[in-house]
C-alpha cells in the first residue's frame with residue numbers, strides 16, 4: 025500500500041484506520057494548510073466562469089438568449105451550474121469546505137496561541153552557532169551590566185499590552201553551555217543568558233483576521249435571509265405608498281415578512297436632471313416629500329449616491345426618464361384614457377419607448393398605441409433623431425393598433441410592450457400603417473373615426489429602488505476587524521534574539537544571535553543595537569538591506 | 571486642444587522617453603556589474619585556486635561577491651583591486667557608475683514630468699485622474715515609479731530599476747497611444763467620495779503589486795539560473811515542480827548575477843505584496859461600500875467584482891503558499907505571478923470585453 029502523505033506525517037496502511045480513523049484522517053486533511061491553499065486556488069478558478077458566461081441572477085435575458093443560441097452546449101452549461109456559478113453546488117461546496125477548514129484551523133490555533141501567550145519566554149538555546157544573523161561584542165563592563173544595558177535598549181514594556189507589542193525578556197544565570205565549560209583552575213564557568221522575544225501580536229492579528237472572515241460569512245448569510253427590496257416608478261407629482269403590492273417587483277429573504285412593511289408615502293415633487301451640452305448626464309436629484317405614519321411630512325433630496333433613509337431601509341434613485349401625459353377621447357367623444365405613461369429610455373439621449381393601452385372604449389375594438397419619444401427632435405436625412413436628453417423639442421411617433429389587447433386573459437402582461445397577436449395596425453388613406461408624430465400640446469385625430477389623442481404634458485419619473493439589509497452594520501464591523509487583523513498579522517514583527525555574556529572575565533565577549541522570518545529586514549539592525557548598547561558603541565546605521 | 575491637455579500629453583511623453591532612457595541605462599549598469607563580478611570571481615580563482623567557484627553554480631559565493639562589488643560600484647570606487655582584473659574592471663566600473671548616474675537622473679526627472687502630466691490631466695478633467703483606463707494607467711504607473719524611488723531610498727534596489735522603468739515606459743506608451751481619451755465630466759454614479767478612496771487605493775495597490783511582480787520575476791529567473799542542471803524528461807511540467815530544472819542557462823542572462831539572491835528577492839517581494847494585499851483588501855471593501863451607496867447592493871458578482879475577488883483570493887493563496895511545505899519559494903512565487911496576471915486581466919480584458927455596471931470605465 026502506498027504511503028499517504030499528510031503534510032509532515034506519513035501514514036502507512038491507510039485503509040486499516042477504521043471508520044473513526046478515516047474520519048480523523050479526513051478532518052486532518054481538510055484542516056491542513058495544503059488543502060486550505062488548494063481550496064483557495066480552486067475558489068479563484070471557480071469564480072472565473074461567472075465573469076465569462078452570462079449569469080441567471082445578473083442577466084436573465086442574456087442568459088436565456090445564450091441558451092437559445094447555443095442549443096447543444098447552452099443547456100449542458102446550465103445543468104452544470106455554469107450559468108449561475110455563485111449559486112452552483114460546486115462553488116458552494118468549495119467555500120463551505122474552505123470555511124470548515126478555516127474553523128477547524130482556528131480553534132486549535134487559538135488554543136495554542138492562548139497557551140503560548142501565557143507560557144514563559146523560552147530560555148536561550150545552548151548553542152547559538154546555527155542561527156543567522158549573529159554577532160559578538162567586546163565590552164569592558166561585567167556581564168550583568170552588559171546584559172542590563174541591552175535589556176534597557178530593547179525597552180520591554182510592562183503589562184499585557186507591552187507583552188503583546190514589545191519585547192518580552194528573560195534572563196538566566198546558568199552554567200556555560202558552549203565552549204570551555206571549566207576555567208583553568210577547574211571551576212565551573214557561568215554566564216548570563218537573555219532572550220528577547222516579540223511577535224505574539226502577529227499571531228493574534230492573524231487569528232483576528234481569520235475569525236473575522238467567519239463573521240463576514242455569517243453576516244452575509246444573515247443578510248440574505250433578512251433582506252428585502254423592491255422597485256417602483258414614481259411620476260412627478262404622484263405619490264407612492266409603501267406596500268409589497270405597490271412595487272413593480274418585490275423580493276424578500278425567507279426571514280422577512282412583507283406584511284411588516286411600514287405604510288409610509290413618498291411624493292415625487294420634482295426631478296432635476298442636469299446634462300452637459302453633449303448630452304452626458306451630470307446630476308440627478310429627486311425632490312420628495314416623505315410622510316411616515318404618525319409623523320410630520322418632511323422634504324428630502326435623493327441623489328444617485330444619496331439614498332433616502334426610511335423605516336430601516338434605503339430608497340435609492342436608480343433611474344429616471346419621461347412619463348408623457350395623454351388624453352385619449354374615443355370615437356363617441358368620451359375620455360377613455362387620461363394620465364401619464366412611463367416611457368423607458370433606450371439610449372444616452374433618452375430616445376424612449378412606451379405603449380398606451382386603452383381597453384375601455386365606449387364602443388368598438390380596444391386601442392393600443394406604440395410610441396417612441398424623441399426629447400429633442402431634429403430631422404436628418406435618414407429620419408428623425410433626438411440629439412439631447414433634455415426636452416428641447418419633444419415629439420412622439422406613434423403607431424396605432426386596434427383589436428384585443430389581451431388584458432382580460434388573466435396572463436400577466438408587460439406594461440411596456442404591446443401583445444400584437446390579436447391586434448391589427450390602423451391604416452391610413454394610402455393603405456399603409458398609420459404612423460403619426462405628435463408634439464407637446466398637440467392633438468391628433470386618428471383615421472376611421474377612432475377618436476383623438478392629445479399630448480398634454482411631459483413630466484419625468486424616478487425609478488426608485490427600496491432596499492433593507494439589517495446585516496450591513498455587522499458586515500461592516502466584521503470587515504473592519506478583518507482588515508485590522510490582517511494589517512497586524514502582516515506588518516507586526518516576529519523575532520527572537522539571544523544575548524549570552526560569560527561572567528567573571530576581564531573583558532566580556534557578548535555573543536548574540538537572532539531568529540526571524542526572512543522578510544524581517546530590521547532584525548540585523550535590532551541585534552546590532554542591542555549589542556552596541558552593551559559596550560556603549562554607536563550602532564551601525566540603520567541600513568536594512570544586504 | 572487646450573493648454574492643460576497639451577501640457578499633460580507633452581509631460582507624459584517626456585516621462586515616457588526618459589523612462590526608456592533610464593531603462594537602457596539601468597540595464598547597462600546591471601550587465602556591467604555582472605561582468606565586474608565575473609571578473610572579481612575570476613580574480614579570486616587565480617588568487618586562491620582551492621576556493622575557486624564557478625559563478626553560475628555557487629549562488630552563495632556569487633551573491634557575496636555581488637554585495638561587495640555593487641557597494642563599490644555605487645560609490646564609484648574601483649570594485650576589484652585584485653591584480654590582473656584591475657585595469658579592465660576599472661573602466662567597466664566607471665561605465666557602470668556613469669550608467670547609474672544617467673539612470674537615476676532620468677528616472678527622477680521622468681517621475682517629476684509624470685507627476686506633472688497626471689496632475690495637469692486631473693485639473694483639466696476637473697476630477698481625480700483615475701476614472702478611465704487611460705487615467706488609471708498613467709496614475710498606476712506613476713505609483714509604481716514612486717514606490718520604487720521610496721524603497722530605493724531605504725535599501726539598494728537599483729537592480730529593479732530596469733524592470734520598473736520598463737514597465738512604466740510600456741504603460742505610458744500604451745496609455746498615450748492606445749488608451750487615450752479626452753477628459754470628460756464624471757457620470758453621476760462616479761461622483762462620490764468613495765470613488766476617490768476606492769480607485770486611488772486600487773491604483774496604489776496595483777503600482778505596489780507591479781513592483782512586487784518585478785522582484786518576483788527576478789527571483790524566479792535567478793532561481794532557475796542558479797539551480798543545477800538536471801536530467802528532465804518532461805521539462806514543461808517539471809519546471810513547476812522540480813527545483814532542479816534549469817530553465818535559464820548559466821551562460822545566458824548574465825545580468826542576473828548582479829541581482830540579490832532569490833531568498834532576498836522573495837523577502838522583498840513578500841513585503842511589497844503584503845502591503846499590496848492589505849491595500850487591495852481595503853479596495854474591495856471600499857468598493858463594496860460604494861456599490862451599496864450607488865447601486866443599492868454591496869456585492870452583485872459583476873465581472874469587475876468577480877475579478878477583484880479572484881485577485882484577492884490568489885494573493886491570499888500566495889501568502890499561504892509561502893508558509894506551506896513544498897510551496898515556499900518557487901511555487902508561491904508562481905502564485906503571485908498569476909495574481910499579477912489577474913490584475914492585468916482585470917484591467918484589460920475585463921474592462922474591454924465583459925459587460926457590467928463597471929463598464930463605464932471604457933467611456
Ligand code: HEM
Pocket residue numbers: 055056057058060122123125126127129130230234237510513514886889890893
Ligand atoms: C477563507 C479562507 C482563508 C483566507 C482568505 C485566508 C487568508 C490568509 C491571509 C491573507 C494570511 C496572511 C497573513 C500572514 O501571512 O501572516 C493568512 C495566514 C495564515 N492562514 Fe489563512 N486564510 C484562509 C483560510 C485558512 C485556513 C483554512 C487555514 C488553516 C489550514 C489557514 C491558516 C493560516 C495560517 C497558519 C496563516 C499564517 C501564516 C504565517 O504567517 O505564517 N488559513 N491567511
